[in-house]
Amino acid sequence: MVASHGEVNRVVLVPGFAALALIALAVLGAFGGLVAASGTAPSLGALADDLYLRRVLAFTLGQAVLSTVLAVGLAIPVARALARRQAFFGRTLLLRLFGLPLVVPGIVAVLGIVAIAGRNGAVNQTLGAFGLSPVPSVYGLTGILIAHVFFNLPLAARLLLQTWDTVPSETWRLSSQLGMRSGAIFRLIEWPLLRAALPGIAGLVFMLCFASFTVVLTLGGGPAATTIEVAIYQALRFDFEPGRAVVLALVQFALCGGLIAVGHSLIRPMALASSLGRSAGRPDISGAFGRLGDGLAIQAAALLVVAPLGAVAVAGATGPLASVLTEPALWRAAALSLAIGLTAGLLALALGAALLGAARHFRLRLGRDRPAAAIEWSGAAVLVVPPFVLGAGWFVLLHGRIDVLAIGPVVVVAVNALMALPYVIRGLGPAIARADERHDRLCRSLGIQGWRRFRLIDWPALRRPLALVLALAAALSVGDLGAIALFGTQDTATLPLLLYQRMGSYRIDEAAAIALVLGALSLGLFAAIERGIGGREYG
Numbered sequence: 243m244v245a246s247h248g249e250v251n252r253v254v255l256v257p258g259f260a261a262l263a264l265i266a267l268a269v270l271g272a273f274g275g276l277v278a279a280s281g282t283a284p285s286l287g288a289l290a291d292d293l294y295l296r297r298v299l300a301f302t303l304g305q306a307v308l309s310t311v312l313a314v315g316l317a318i319p320v321a322r323a324l325a326r327r328q329a330f331f332g333r334t335l336l337l338r339l340f341g342l343p344l345v346v347p348g349i350v351a352v353l354g355i356v357a358i359a360g361r362n363g364a365v366n367q368t369l370g371a372f373g374l375s376p377v378p379s380v381y382g383l384t385g386i387l388i389a390h391v392f393f394n395l396p397l398a399a400r401l402l403l404q405t406w407d408t409v410p411s412e413t414w415r416l417s418s419q420l421g422m423r424s425g426a427i428f429r430l431i432e433w434p435l436l437r438a439a440l441p442g443i444a445g446l447v448f449m450l451c452f453a454s455f456t457v458v459l460t461l462g463g464g465p466a467a468t469t470i471e472v473a474i475y476q477a478l479r480f481d482f483e484p485g486r487a488v489v490l491a492l493v494q495f496a497l498c499g500g501l502i503a504v505g506h507s508l509i510r511p512m513a514l515a516s517s518l519g520r521s522a523g524r525p526d527i528s529g530a531f532g533r534l535g536d537g538l539a540i541q542a543a544a545l546l547v548v549a550p551l552g553a554v555a556v557a558g559a560t561g562p563l564a565s566v567l568t569e570p571a572l573w574r575a576a577a578l579s580l581a582i583g584l585t586a587g588l589l590a591l592a593l594g595a596a597l598l599g600a601a602r603h604f605r606l607r608l609g610r611d612r613p614a615a616a617i618e619w620s621g622a623a624v625l626v627v628p629p630f631v632l633g634a635g636w637f638v639l640l641h642g643r644i645d646v647l648a649i650g651p652v653v654v655v656a657v658n659a660l661m662a663l664p665y666v667i668r669g670l671g672p673a674i675a676r677a678d679e680r681h682d683r684l685c686r687s688l689g690i691q692g693w694r695r696f697r698l699i700d701w702p703a704l705r706r707p708l709a710l711v712l713a714l715a716a717a718l719s720v721g722d723l724g725a726i727a728l729f730g731t732q733d734t735a736t737l738p739l740l741l742y743q744r745m746g747s748y749r750i751d752e753a754a755a756i757a758l759v760l761g762a763l764s765l766g767l768f769a770a771i772e773r774g775i776g777g778r779e780y781g
Contacts, residue, residue, distance in 0.1 A: 255603060257599060257600070258600020260596065262597065262617065265621070271636060272639075275639035276631065276638060278638065279484040279638045298470060302452060302470045308387055309448075310447045312387060313391045313451075314394075317394075317402055320395070320539050320540065320542075321398075321399045322432070322536075323536035324336075326532070326536055330540075337400070339396075339544070340397075341396070341400070343393045344393075346765070347720070347761065348393070348721065349460060349721070349741050350551075350760055351554075352461060353557075354757075355388055355389055355392065356385075357550070358549050358550055359380045359388060361379065363553075365377055381461055381464075381467075385457075386457055386467065390451050390454065390457060393450070394451065397446075397447070401446075402436070402443065405436060405439045406435075408435065409431060409435070448501065449501055449626070455724055456724070458472045459475070459742075475630050484634070487634065491631045494626065495627060554754060554757050554758060554761060557751070557757075557758075558755045559758065561752070562752060566755040571735070571740065575740045576737055576763060578736050579760070579763065581651075582736060583767060586654075587715040587719055588712070588716075589655065590659040590666050591666055594621060597620070598674055600614075601615075602678065618671055622668060632657045632725075633653050634728060650730070650734050658722050658724075661724070662714070662718050665711060669707055669711035670707055670708060673707035677700060680703070685699055708775065709771060710776065712771055716771060720767060721738055723739065723742060726739045
């Protein structure tokens, strides 16, 4: 029996509109709660009269610009070197390692950076052995820039690498026949492609650096290095000034939202898959100078990714790991982190699937692209809403009605799910579009729909990207320090919060052991979901 058109509309659109309503309720309710607690309407004019707020805004923009220039600027020679050297030992492994900064919890990577470039880190110990002066303190702007380059250079390099893969082999054969050298190839072939791709990639990196929290909280080093995200946390956690928090949140939302609106027309769709294809056949790869430069760029990028994570592994394994593993607080935090990660990942996937299902119906069945795009962007735009605003707003609304601290993990799950939603939209949306382009017309002609279509047609096509986005959402939630830093108590501390507390009390050896456990838990959960749902051959 074939379902009627109205029944299909209800089945597809109701979950999508329900997801939109939940997102709107979460965001507007949180802002409303903070405005009600402040007793006055937010005034953006207060920003112009407050020297501290202006300084915070200036530092946020400045560090985001510097981080973007460094990360994307350094990613260009790395991506070009990887594009030029299609076959060398460890290339596949290196490209997979470039995906680790996206999965590894931020506080774990920060601890690794401190172990390498901190006051007693490996760099200063090496310099001291040769009688040289130590490097400047890693705390402050220097450490923030190093951490942002660690997180974003591999991402930018992988995105840029897709640009070189779009160059057809005929172009390289023609450049060989013309005897073009490396400079001419870059100027005439590569740069026009880069010029089209760089705005979108730079905008993505800028937004990630602009909204950075864990890096700035742990490496900021004081009020002089405070971003809007950290200032919101301080206003809510320590000063309880909801009015200031709302003003800062509106500023962040306006700036990031404007960036998204401008960059939307510049961003070109790019897959995150590794480029492991055939040899490019370029005419400029045989020179000794080119081989040396490419080798140095690749080795430096590999060292940037491997050194901090290796330092965490070594410090955790050689520290008081055995005694830390016997602490009941560790296993309680690990169990809570795992429960929050899995629940938030599944909730993010459910919300994302509902939104994408509604967008798909508008686009394919009703032929209306604008509503479909609006639904997708409503899910992606949540990324610019500070998680503390969501959590604190609902804390204020629920306070006095129920025991808010008792349901703190529930609020953390909801906030983490909303923060992971943009990754689900961006990861699963293109896969659904490709599957529809290949199979939708045939399915409609054969009358295959509903559960039967999902089981026979959609599931085989969407299994791998669905596994990837679920694994990513769960791993991000396991390692998140945002919402739990606001709601965590002694009894509801997750592994990231426990690690941050040990770092704050200068128990670095114990923090390294906890970081090793947290990193292993995040990577293990990511691999288990990716392989378990995506299939054993998926990697």
